[in-house]
Every structure is written in structure tokens, then in C-alpha cells.
Amino acid sequence: xxxxxxxxFCLQACPTYVVTGxxxxxxxxxxxxxxLGIPSEGLETCMFCRRCELACPSGVEYGKILEGxxxxxxxxxxxxxxxxxxxxxxxALRVAQVERxxxxxxxxxxxxxxxxxxxxxxxxxxxxxxxxxxxTVERALKFLRDRGFRVKIVNACCGLAHRGEGEVExxxxxxxxxxxxxxxxxVISLSSNCTAHMKEKxxxxxxxxxxxxxxxxxxxxxxxxxxxxxxxxxxxLGITKYTREVLKRAKIEVREMEEPSFECGAGxxxxxxxxxISDTIMEEKRRKIRKSGVEVVVSTxxxxxxxxxxxxxxxxxxxxxxxx
Amino acid sequence: MGEQWVIDGDDRLLYSYDAFTLxxxxxxxxxxxxxxxxxxxxxxxxxxxxxxxxxxxxxxSLSGSTVPTQGEVVVSMTRLSxxxxxxxxxxxxxxxxxxxxxxxxxxxxxxxxxxxSSYVVSSIGGNISHDSGGIHVLKYGTTSNxxxxxxxxxxxxTVEEVGGTxxxxxxxxxxxxxxxxxxxxxxxxxxxxxxxxxxxxxxxxKDVNSASRAVVxxxxxxxxxxxxxxxxxxxxLVVEKSRYRAGYPECGAILLVELDGxxxxxxxELVSKVIEGNGGEVRVPKGDEEExxxxxxxxxxxxxxxxxxxxxxxxxxxxxxxxLPEVLEGVYRxxxxxxxxVANVFHAGDGNLHPLIPYDPENKSSIQRALEASAEIVRxxxxxxxxxxxxxxxxxxxxxxxxxxxxxxxxxxMERIKGNFDPNRLLNPCKLLPRLEGCKAKDExxxxxxxRPLEVE
Numbered sequence: 001x002x003x004x005x006x007x008x009f010c011l012q013a014c015p016t017y018v019v020t021g022x023x024x025x026x027x028x029x030x031x032x033x034x035x036l037g038i039p040s041e042g043l044e045t046c047m048f049c050r051r052c053e054l055a056c057p058s059g060v061e062y063g064k065i066l067e068g069x070x071x072x073x074x075x076x077x078x079x080x081x082x083x084x085x086x087x088x089x090x091x092a093l094r095v096a097q098v099e100r101x102x103x104x105x106x107x108x109x110x111x112x113x114x115x116x117x118x119x120x121x122x123x124x125x126x127x128x129x130x131x132x133x134x135x136t137v138e139r140a141l142k143f144l145r146d147r148g149f150r151v152k153i154v155n156a157c158c159g160l161a162h163r164g165e166g167e168v169e170x171x172x173x174x175x176x177x178x179x180x181x182x183x184x185x186x187v188i189s190l191s192s193n194c195t196a197h198m199k200e201k202x203x204x205x206x207x208x209x210x211x212x213x214x215x216x217x218x219x220x221x222x223x224x225x226x227x228x229x230x231x232x233x234x235x236x237l238g239i240t241k242y243t244r245e246v247l248k249r250a251k252i253e254v255r256e257m258e259e260p261s262f263e264c265g266a267g268x269x270x271x272x273x274x275x276x277i278s279d280t281i282m283e284e285k286r287r288k289i290r291k292s293g294v295e296v297v298v299s300t301x302x303x304x305x306x307x308x309x310x311x312x313x314x315x316x317x318x319x320x321x322x323x324x
Numbered sequence: 325m326g327e328q329w330v331i332d333g334d335d336r337l338l339y340s341y342d343a344f345t346l347x348x349x350x351x352x353x354x355x356x357x358x359x360x361x362x363x364x365x366x367x368x369x370x371x372x373x374x375x376x377x378x379x380x381x382x383x384x385s386l387s388g389s390t391v392p393t394q395g396e397v398v399v400s401m402t403r404l405s406x407x408x409x410x411x412x413x414x415x416x417x418x419x420x421x422x423x424x425x426x427x428x429x430x431x432x433x434x435x436x437x438x439x440x441s442s443y444v445v446s447s448i449g450g451n452i453s454h455d456s457g458g459i460h461v462l463k464y465g466t467t468s469n470x471x472x473x474x475x476x477x478x479x480x481x482t483v484e485e486v487g488g489t490x491x492x493x494x495x496x497x498x499x500x501x502x503x504x505x506x507x508x509x510x511x512x513x514x515x516x517x518x519x520x521x522x523x524x525x526x527x528x529x530k531d532v533n534s535a536s537r538a539v540v541x542x543x544x545x546x547x548x549x550x551x552x553x554x555x556x557x558x559x560x561l562v563v564e565k566s567r568y569r570a571g572y573p574e575c576g577a578i579l580l581v582e583l584d585g586x587x588x589x590x591x592x593e594l595v596s597k598v599i600e601g602n603g604g605e606v607r608v609p610k611g612d613e614e615e616x617x618x619x620x621x622x623x624x625x626x627x628x629x630x631x632x633x634x635x636x637x638x639x640x641x642x643x644x645x646x647x648l649p650e651v652l653e654g655v656y657r658x659x660x661x662x663x664x665x666v667a668n669v670f671h672a673g674d675g676n677l678h679p680l681i682p683y684d685p686e687n688k689s690s691i692q693r694a695l696e697a698s699a700e701i702v703r704x705x706x707x708x709x710x711x712x713x714x715x716x717x718x719x720x721x722x723x724x725x726x727x728x729x730x731x732x733x734x735x736x737x738m739e740r741i742k743g744n745f746d747p748n749r750l751l752n753p754c755k756l757l758p759r760l761e762g763c764k765a766k767d768e769x770x771x772x773x774x775x776r777p778l779e780v781e
Contacts (some may be wrong), residue, residue: 002634006345007627008384011445012422021402021420022356023383024331029338038334055444058630059567 001065003058004031010052010062015263016045019280027052027062034069043069045277047267048164049232063164072166079269080162084174086111086130086155093131100272104306109134111155114141119152122182124205126191127157128302133190139323140190140208147217154181160197160233161268175201186211190317192234192243192300199237207234208300209242209318212249222250222321227257227292229308231301235261243300246318257297258288266303286311325366329356329403339380339398343442344388344721345635345685347770351378351392356400360418360509363404367507368481370397376750379503381420381447385454386626386638387719389502389755393770394763396753399507401449408510414472416512419449423456426513434515437464440715441623449508455500457715459551459582459622462673464516466715468499475510479746483509497741502717503752505745519550519584523592524615526607527599531576532556532668536648538579538602539672543645545594551582552673553622556652559669559680563621566628570621571614579604579672580622625669626680632665633682637698637721641705642714645675654704655679662697676714677705688768695772703728718756724775726758735759 008028011017016025023029024042033040043066050063072080082092093101093108111130114123123144125137137153144151159167159174178198187205189195195207212219226247230240240261247254265271265282289297289308297313298321299305309315331339331354340349352375357363370377377397380390392398404418407429415430423443426436439458440446446456452474457466464470473487474495487495498506529535535554542549555563560572572578579599583591596606609615629636643651652668655677659666670678679701683694702712702725712718712725726735738757742749754763765771771778 003630005343005627005630005635006341007343007630008382008442008445009624009627011382012424020356021400021405022331023338023354023400024335028383029335032338032341033335036334036337038337040335040338042335042338054567056630057566057568057624057627060630 001031001035001060003060004028005058006032007057009057010055013051013055015047015049015051015265015281015284016042016277019277019284025277031060031062031065034065045270045274047263047270047281049263049267050236051232051261051263054236067163067166067168070164070166075273076165076269077167079272080165080167080170083127083157083161086127086157089127090131098272100275104271104310105132108132112137112141112153113155114151114153116150116152118150119185120149121151121186121188123151123153124187124189124194125153125155126189126194126302127155128306129191130155132306133302133317136190136317136320140188140319143319143323144188152185156181158194158197160194163197164268175203179203190300190319191302192231192239196233196237196239199239207239207242209246210239212246212318212322213242219246219249219322222252222324224296225253225255225294226296226298226316226321227255227289227294228260229257229264229289229297229299229304230261231299231304232261232263234301243298243318246322247298250322252321255292255294257292262288264304264307266307271303271307282307282311289313325355325357325362329358330354331356336398339383339392339400342380342383342385342388342390344386344391344719346637346691347388347391347393347720347767347773349392350395351398352395354398354400356403358403360404363399363401363507363509364477364483366399367477370399371479371481371750374748374750376753378752379449379507381450382422382442382445384442384446385450385717385719386640387454387713387717387721389454389717389719389752390450391720393720393765393767394754402447404509413515413517414512415515416510417448418510419452419508420447422447423451430515433518435518436470436513437516438467438470441626448511448513452499452508452511453501453503454717455715457671457676459553459671461671461676461715462552463548463550468496470514471495471499472512472514474498474508474512477507477509479506479748479751488512500717502719502756504742504756505751507751519588520586521588522550522582522584523588524609524618525581525583525592525595525599526609526618527579527581527604528573528575528607529577529579529602529604532652533649534603535577535579536652536672538598538604539648540645541598541602542581542595545598547583547591547594549581549591549595549673550584551580552671553580554578554668554670554672555580555622555625556668558665558667559625562628562632562667563625565631566624568621568624568628570617572618572621580618622669625667626678629667629680629682633684635683635685637681637683637694638716639677639679639681639698639701640714640716641677641702641710641712643675643677643705643708643710645672647708647710648672648675651677651705651708651710655701658697658700658704662693664693664697666697674714675710691769692772699724720755720770720773723756723758723760724773
């Protein structure tokens with residue numbers, strides 16, 4: 001925290017600052033609030049995208065500072081518990097009468113199961129992908145099997161939401177549990193921010209695009225034109241470059257939107273619990289996407305995909321493009 | 325104005341600082357108007373009640389000019405960030421817009437040329453109030469050369485459109501006034517056609533002396549570079565440890581020179597010869613990626629000081645270019661006498677020094693040392709024919725040097741201007757002008773900057 005020299009270079013990287021112009025809702029303000037011990041409103045509104053870390057010339061590890069300062073309230077804890085088990089999450093989403101949830105998750109599905117004998121690799125959809133984007137999981141499974149892999153699907157949660165929202169210890173437990181479930185198998189994740197989180201915590205996981213590039217599996221010539229949203233944590237770790245490389249190999253033209261890694265507005269659970277600021281960020285994202293002039297958006301992270309779809313764009317995962 | 329845009333709880337304390345963190349202020353409250361009308365209403369309200377206030381943009385001032393040292397109300401202009409109009413080669417914007425967003429918002433063949441290192445975040449209102457420079461000052465001028473006209477709210481409550489005339493332009497009095505004369509509500513800025521070509525040359529030198537000689541040499545061959553920046557050994561070290569790691573060589577000093585326009589290639593040849601003629605080695609970046617990295621390292625150098633120290637002072641005296649060798653040598657002498665790791669990363673082309681002086685904010689003697697060393701450095705620059713501040717402003721940081729540079733009649737004239745505009749001294753009080761009667765200094769560091777004795781007042 002002492003590395004922060006208060007230069008303010010992080011301000012424009014921060015989605016909540018961009019839409020409020022308020023120091024209270026900025027990384028610099030939040031760090032100051034933590035230093036001064038002020039229970040600032042800004043600590044609640046942080047989207048935990050950590051884009052400020054990329055903007056910071058002093059290398060302040062904002063994420064670590066913020067995760068240590070947040071405490072999950074009971075409502076958040078319950079939300080996190082549901083995420084931990086996609087089957088339960090599915091049931092919860094089916095019965096939930098929360099308008100906010102229904103708006104972004106109009107039709108949840110049961111997680112796809114698959115456990116082949118002596119699997120070559122694990123397919124990790126990610127908790128939200130498992131129940132909200134089942135079609136993508138199916139296409140990924142087919143994509144891999146068509147190329148001769150025996151696949152085991154692990155439906156679980158990486159704990160990123162827990163980490164960002166005041167349950168760091170629980171996040172560690174979830175990571176450890178995945179470590180033992182993954183064992184020595186190669187893991188392919190369909191949720192790029194989860195990939196990033198698991199990589200940061202030392203799990204050997206590949207993002208789907210990364211697997212395609214590194215393994216050199218054949219990619220069909222798809223053609224067409226898209227714009228790309230870079231999920232925040234994936235962008236932080238630099239793995240979004242694989243998405244672009246796969247698009248290139250598939251001969252798909254990319255028309256860039258403004259600031260591809262700008263927060264989508266989901267912000268962990270913020271799209272439910274901080275609707276006002278969340279909506280303003282989504283509007284800003286809509287404006288930035290529109291600048292590309294393209295209606296098809298590639299997003300490889302589920303919360304971003306749900307939000308961008310709700311904004312009225314056609315959203316596809318990399319694997320949706322390759323399998324179509 | 326909605327309730328959420330008036331901050332009167334503890335959160336207001338987040339506006340206690342800008343990028344000058346030596347002195348902590350404490351705002352009475354913070355208001356964030358969302359429209360020009362709201363801003364006018366809020367400021368008029370403060371004026372009519374005789375309440376002192378500080379107008380603030382992104383809070384990146386390096387001289388503390390937006391620190392509410394007297395418990396003022398802070399008026400944040402960050403939400404007034406609209407682009408109102410682009411007309412020909414001029415753009416009209418709200419004061420809260422970040423500098424970088426001006427270039428982004430104008431036609432692709434144009435750009436807004438002043439680019440202080442903080443340009444990604446610093447606001448146009450703040451740039452105007454500090455007459456901010458940046459690396460391209462050398463060829464394209466400072467903010468004052470790029471302001472066409474302003475809409476200003478004056479301390480008597482009236483709104484005036486000023487400027488746009490070629491002779492004795494009245495908008496200029498607000499440029500560099502640090503918010504002490506009026507509130508900038510709107511600015512019409514000059515845009516510049518983007519040069520068709522841009523080339524970068526890096527000169528690698530064994531010491532700052534030979535690099536300094538090359539700086540003068542470049543002008544002698546008839547070249548005005550778009551930018552010419554020097555980084556010394558210490559600043560290279562700092563950047564290479566930071567996220568802005570640029571792959572600079574380990575050496576005594578580097579010169580980063582940008583040449584643009586149709587003659588850029590020819591100028592690269594000329595500058596390269598000057599570099600070699602002064603014992604330097606020429607390096608030309610291979611491709612855009614490397615070029616961008618080299619400049620990003622330079623632009624991030626200040627904030628990168630965070631990797632070695634949680635706080636630093638930065639000075640910005642301008643000196644004649646020919647005096648660079650002796651003044652830099654003096655800076656190192658002073659640094660070593662105080663045992664300080666001083667890094668120099670600066671606009672060598674226009675002789676604008678930026679010694680960065682680290683200190684430990686928790687340690688009184690460290691603060692004392694940094695302040696004393698910086699006073700010696702400024703006086704050294706003044707003796708060499710320099711000025712107190714080239715681009716960061718006086719704020720509170722350099723109040724103590726005003727009398728060293730300006731004569732009493734200079735200061736008297738400034739006081740008369742201030743008195744005519746703002747007789748009640750409500751706008752950004754206790755900044756810029758060294759007349760400090762009625763200015764409270766509870767903070768010990770502030771007392772040093774006010775040149776007051778350190779015992780309790």
C-alpha cells in the first residue's frame with residue numbers, strides 16, 4: 001500500500017471513476033480510505049476488475065489491498081455458496097424472483113455432465129458458464145471430442161467472486177479443492193477471468209483460446225467480422241492475446257471497440273447489489289462497443305457475456321465461432 | 325444537485341490531497357456539479373456566503389495547488405467533461421475532461437498537443453490552471469499557446485467569455501493562475517494537424533554532461549525536435565524496476581528525441597550525428613512497439629518512483645540549456661550531501677529540470693532533508709538564470725521561493741491583480757502568492773513551506 005504515491009494515473013482506468021468522476025469511487029480514493037480507516041462507500045462499489053493495476057506505474061497491488069479490506073455481508077455469502085455448486089446454482093436461478101437476476105439470466109440450464117474413462121483432459125466451464133451458457137459448453141465438448149480427446153467435465157467454482165468480495169479464505173479453499181480435483185490432467189477453461197484467477201493461484205489451467213493456440217489443433221476457416229471484449233482479469237494476465245490469435249487463424253476480422261478491456265458492468269456480484277453504478281458502466285460499455293460498428297461481440301467470460309447480451313448485442317464465445 | 329454529489333461525511337477526506345502528498349488538507353465538504361449550470365449555482369452560493377473554496381480537477385497537481393489547506397469547500401469539476409463542439413481546428417470542452425480524451429474526441433487528423441506526463445488522467449481545467457507543459461512543449465508550446473478562449477466564472481459571480489483575440493488576449497491571465505482568479509467553465513482549445521511522420525532516436529551517453537552538450541548541439545544544426553527528454557542513471561534504474569520497464573540501457577544518461585513532420589528522416593540523420601559527435605551511441609527503436617515502450621517508460625517515470633519510495637518531491641525549474649551540465653552536477657552534489665537518491669528525468673530540450681527527491685512521509689528528518697535539498701536545488705537553478713517553476717505551478721510547494729525570484733514590485737502587481745479579481749480571497753486561498761496573512765498552518769510540513777518557525781503557533 002505504501003507504493004501508492006497518489007499520482008492518480010489509475011483514475012481513468014477505473015470504470016466506477018469514469019462514470020462518477022468521484023475520488024470516492026476511484027482506486028486512489030479507496031486506497032486512501034483504507035489507509036485512513038474510513039468505511040467508505042467506494043469500497044462497496046469497486047468492480048474488482050483490477051484494471052488500475054495495469055495503469056499503476058508504481059506496481060501497487062490494488063487487488064490484494066482491496067480483498068483484505070472487504071467483508072462479505074450475509075447476502076453475498078449466500079450468493080457465493082450458490083456459485084460453489086453449479087447444480088444448486090441452477091435451481092437457485094430457476095426459482096429466484098429477483099428482477100435483476102432474471103434480466104441477465106433469462107433461461108438457466110442444468111450443467112452439462114461428462115466423464116469419460118481415462119480422460120486426456122478436463123473441461124472446466126466455470127460456475128456461471130455451466131448454468132447460463134450450456135450451449136457453449138456443449139460445443140466445446142464436441143470440439144474437443146471431434147479432435148480425439150477424452151474429456152471429463154468439472155463443474156465447480158474457482159472462487160474469484162469470493163476473493164473480490166470479502167471471502168478470501170473461502171477462495172483459497174476452493175482453489176485448493178480444485179487443485180486436488182484437477183490432479184495432473186490438462187485443464188481447459190471456458191471462463192477467461194476464472195482462468196486468470198486460477199493461474200494467479202498457481203493452478204495449471206489453459207484458457208480455451210490458449211489451448212487452441214498452444215496445442216496447434218486445427219481451426220476451421222470461419223470468416224466474418226466481430227469485435228472483441230477483453231475480460232478484465234484475463235486482460236490483466238495478458239491471456240486475451242490468445243483469443244485474438246485464434247480469431248486470426250480462423251480468418252475472422254476483428255474491428256476493435258473502444259478500450260476492449262473496459263469493464264462490462266457485471267463486476268462480480270455488483271450487477272445485482274450495486275445496480276445504479278453498474279447500469280451506468282453498462283451504458284458506457286454499450287457506447288464503446290457501438291464505436292466498433294459491429295454487432296457481434298466475442299466474449300470468453302460468462303458474466304461479461306450475459307451483460308453484453310442484455311445490452312442488445314449478439315455475444316459469442318470463441319468456441320461458438322469455431323463450432324458453427 | 326443530487327445528494328450523492330455532495331460529500332460531507334468522512335469520504336470528503338479522500339479529497340485531502342492531490343499528487344503532492346507532503347501536506348494534508350481537510351475539505352469542509354466536496355461538491356461535484358454535473359452540469360455547467362450546477363457549477364455556476366454552487367460557486368455563486370459559496371461566493372455569496374463568503375465561503376472559501378478550491379476548484380479541483382483530477383487531483384494530479386504536483387505542487388499541491390488543489391490541497392484544501394484551510395478547510396475550504398472543494399468544487400470538483402470532473403463531471404463537466406463534455407466535448408461541446410469541434411469546429412475547424414478548435415475544440416470546446418468542459419474543464420473536467422482528461423487531456424487524453426481531447427485528442428481522442430477530435431477528428432483523426434488532429435491532436436491536442438500539450439501532453440503532461442499525467443495526460444491520461446489530468447484535466448484540461450487543471451492543465452489550464454497550471455499552464456501545463458509536457459514533452460511536446462518544445463515544438464508545439466505549452467497550454468497557454470494552445471488556449472483559444474475560455475468561459476470563466478469570476479469571483480463577482482458573473483460569467484464571461486474571454487479570449488479569441490490575437491493581441492493582449494485576456495484569457496491568458498487565467499492560464500497558470502492556479503484557480504485563484506476565476507473558475508474555468510469551458511475551454512476552446514487549439515488543435516494541431518498530426519504530423520505525417522514520427523521518428524524516435526535514443527542517444528546513450530556515459531554521463532549527463534555529454535548528453536547535455538548534445539541537447540545544445542541539436543539546435544545548432546537547425547533542428548527543433550518534437551520532444552527531447554533526458555533520463556539519468558537513477559531515473560533509468562527506477563523505470564526499469566517498475567511496470568513501465570522499457571529496456572533502457574544501463575548508462576549515465578539517455579536522450580530520447582522525437583522528430584516529426586515531413587523532414588523527420590533527415591532530422592534523424594542530423595540528430596544522430598550530434599549524438600555521436602558528443603560521444604553518444606545512437607539507437608533507433610525497431611518498430612512501433614519498442615518506440616512506444618521507450619516513451620511509456622519516460623511518461624511513467626515520476627509515478628514509478630513509488631518502487632523506491634512512497635513519496636517524493638519534484639521540482640520543475642527551467643534553466644538555460646547551456647547551463648544543464650553545471651546545474652545537474654550541482655544537483656548531484658546537493659543530493660550526495662543530503663544522502664538522497666535523486667533521479668533526474670526531464671524535458672531537456674527546453675531546459676525544464678525535474679529532479680525527483682524521495683522522502684519517507686513517516687520520518688520527520690527525512691522530510692526535512694528533502695525540503696532543504698529541494699530549496700538548495702531551486703536556488704541553484706535561479707542562480708543559473710532559471711525560474712522557480714516551469715510547468716507544475718507554485719501551489720503550496722514553491723511559495724517559499726517566490727521572493728527569491730520575483731521582485732517586491734512584481735509581487736505587488738500580482739497582489740493588485742488578485743485584489744481586483746477576488747478582493748475577499750475566496751478562490752484557492754493561501755496558494756501561489758506569498759502573502760500569507762490569515763493562512764493557518766496546523767500541519768508542520770505546511771509551516772516549513774510557509775517559512776514559519778516550527779513551534780506551535
